[in-house]
Amino acid sequence: MAITWNESKVERIEYLAAHVKRFVIRSSGVTFKAGQFITLDLPIGEKRLQRWRSYSIASAPSDGASLELCIVQSASGLGTRYLFEEVQVGSVLKWKGPEGTFILPADTGKALVMVCTGTGIAPFRSMLREIRIKNMSYKSVHLIFGTRTEADILFREELEQLTREWSSFRYDIVLSKDPDWGGYSGHVHQVYQECYSEVSSEVVFLLCGWRSMVDQAVDNLIGMGYERSQVLFELYG
Numbered sequence: 001m002a003i004t005w006n007e008s009k010v011e012r013i014e015y016l017a018a019h020v021k022r023f024v025i026r027s028s029g030v031t032f033k034a035g036q037f038i039t040l041d042l043p044i045g046e047k048r049l050q051r052w053r054s055y056s057i058a059s060a061p062s063d064g065a066s067l068e069l070c071i072v073q074s075a076s077g078l079g080t081r082y083l084f085e086e087v088q089v090g091s092v093l094k095w096k097g098p099e100g101t102f103i104l105p106a107d108t109g110k111a112l113v114m115v116c117t118g119t120g121i122a123p124f125r126s127m128l129r130e131i132r133i134k135n136m137s138y139k140s141v142h143l144i145f146g147t148r149t150e151a152d153i154l155f156r157e158e159l160e161q162l163t164r165e166w167s168s169f170r171y172d173i174v175l176s177k178d179p180d181w182g183g184y185s186g187h188v189h190q191v192y193q194e195c196y197s198e199v200s201s202e203v204v205f206l207l208c209g210w211r212s213m214v215d216q217a218v219d220n221l222i223g224m225g226y227e228r229s230q231v232l233f234e235l236y237g
């Protein structure tokens with residue numbers, strides 16, 4: 001089947017942290033589910049697989065006619081070098097999608113535990129906004145976000161505001177390289193291991209980020225006694 005490609009202008013670009021940018025693109029009314037991603041076709045190679053890079057949508061479906069992407073610059077990555085160095089406001093990006101099955105569980109009676117590192121927060125920001133906008137009644141939502149230092153925390157103000165407005169939302173930040181941090185230090189794993197050691201069929205874990213974190217979390221949760229069906233994940237690579 002022929003792929004339908006969209007071409008969208010970049011409306012806004014801003015730094016969210018030292019190596020992370022938010023790209024806002026015009027979406028011309030495309031519909032999607034919170035948690036899904038789009039795939040950019042970047043002019044960085046001859047073969048299509050050399051050119052395609054996927055990015056989770058960080059805005060909510062109900063946010064309007066723009067899509068937000070939250071992208072970290074990879075030290076040696078071709079795709080992110082192009083995005084960070086060549087793409088400007090007004091540039092046109094070619095993309096397909098949205099696609100993906102990493103979406104909110106249909107059963108709103110569940111307690112959601114979202115575990116992510118770095119830009120793995122993108123689909124969760126979309127989901128959290130959607131839950132609030134649509135007034136969805138999940139039993140509780142716990143976001144566990146890991147990064148290196150306090151300066152690398154993404155969407156902090158917005159998420160802290162959410163904890164003040166939403167009594168069943170818990171937000172934990174875990175920093176791996178910030179000795180002055182007063183909260184959790186180390187890795188995200190310790191937080192869910194501590195909070196969910198008592199296995200419950202009511203909990204659904206959603207994991208997003210790079211393979212090292214996601215693989216470890218899946219192994220840990222299965223080892224703790226959770227069913228495979230209670231662990232959903234999106235792998236960035």
Ligand SMILES: Cc1cc2nc3c(=O)[nH]c(=O)nc-3n(C[C@H](O)[C@H](O)[C@H](O)COP(=O)(O)OP(=O)(O)OC[C@H]3O[C@@H](n4cnc5c(N)ncnc54)[C@H](O)[C@@H]3O)c2cc1C
Binds near residue numbers: 054079080
């Ligand atoms: C479904 C999906 C959704 C994604 N959503 C996002 C998103 O919202 N935001 C985002 O920043 N990225 C996201 N990614 C990753 C993204 O598609 C690219 O792989 C990433 O931007 C690196 O591209 P690159 O061309 O710069 O590096 P490449 O040249 O493709 O990568 C170089 C190598 O480094 C690894 N790598 C690159 N960056 C990192 C990193 N930060 N940590 C660990 N390993 C890394 C890659 O796996 C690869 O092996 C997603 C990937 C998938 C599959």
